[in-house]
Amino acid sequence: MKTWLIHHMQALRLVLSRFQKNRLGTLLICLSIGVTLALPSVAYIILDNLNGLVSSVKSESQISVFLTEKHDTALVSGIEKILKQNPAIQNVIFVSKQDALEQLTAIDANKSLLDSLQGNPLPDAFFVEPKMLDATSIESLKNELSKIQGVETVLVDGVWIKRLNSLLFLGKKILIILAGLLGFALIAVIGNTIRMQVLTQSAEIELSRLIGATKSFIRRPFLYVGGLYGLGGGALALMITWVMILFFNQTIKAIANSYQSDFNLHFLSFAEILVVLIISTALGWISAYFSLSSSAKRT
């Protein structure tokens, strides 16, 4: 256990002193890792924030179907049946005129307005959640619904939110693929850098093997180099991301203000920062591991 610790401290000290000797090279590698990782980080932050924005908007995308004033309960249940059988419809809710009025009076601000009215001016209504959200499906569904006997008007609202939601879903898929591809690129870049270092140190590696160094003794410093490149790159990626978010927010604030919104992009949480650092360190370590295995004859 103690020698194990000594060996690790030894490797770490060796690696740090090598970094010290080659500061510019180390910085450049970390920077290229940082820029590569900053891209998916920024994309993640934007998607995550939009996601929050969308789910904070309460109104679901729906089609409101208002009924004519004169009808009986048989007509209502007939319409409900038709709606429920329609394959283009996901979900149907009926809100009677009494329910609608109660909901409105529950909000204080409406009271005086409603008191000034006589009777209940609200119609009975169905709220329909469509399955498909593209413009043509919605349009044809709307036409279909307005032809039903006893339907007065059909209103479409909130569809854009659902559309945005499915766009966000697509965005998340793209982000995952992008992150995966960039991860591979990083493994190639870090791995290649480490392969070069193995080559320049081949004399030392050969000698060490001859005088009794174990495989792990020889490999350990290179694994540390990979891990530390990853960690440094991850830290730089966070800094780059942070600066970009600050920069974006200047513009976003202005736009959001004009919509009376205080929306702006939030930076990563502490846990997310940790995840970025762990992933980047692991990437570096894995790159080193692969590059050492591929030059196994030397190491």
Add this chain to the structure above:
Amino acid sequence: MIVFDNVTKRYPGSIDAISNASFTIEQGELVYVTGHSGAGKSTLLKLMAAIERPTNGTVLINNQNVSKLKEATLPFIRRKFGLVFQDHKLLYDRNCFQNVALPLAINGITGQEAAKRIRAALDKVGLLGREKSMPITLSGGEQQRLAIARAVVSKPSILIADEPTGNLDKNYAEDILALFKAFQQVGVTVIIATHDALGRTDADNQTGHEITHHENKVLHLNQGKLINPTNSEVIV
């Protein structure tokens, strides 16, 4: 200590570098391995130090059979040896002190303890004042002594040197040999390969019997074959 039993070593695509060698080396002996260039001296030393494994036969190092050991345990066997390589294998991108530090680092010895031992080793070979020098600035004899310091720094019980006096002029060569004998005096087994059999240029025609006024064992090789096996030693 080191026992060879009918050992043959064949490199891929070549003739036998060592064929059917049998001998025993006891703790504290001084052994010369002689023979012309290409006779198999380096190969014999590599077999002794568990750097190469025999194609046939058994090599026992402290009663451990090298052929039967797992690859992962070989490094620990190798650490019992201090090796002086035919081509030095000094690291030219670091100074004398750092060169000598490597075997200690492999053994997990660092810091003050390591520094003390490194200086002691450099002192033994007369290079104490040069610890900060780069190897390239040393003369041929000094480089050889640096390689010896590196070989002995972790206090191995067996010291193996491959043609350590090969490129040195006579005075230097005698200094180096005196150094090895000093190690033998304190109980270290010393094994030295030399192509000119300590000053004689015509080793090929002669057996080890005639060599010497020292109390040594001689393993004389000719095209991979041992000419004077085990018991031909010791002429006073």
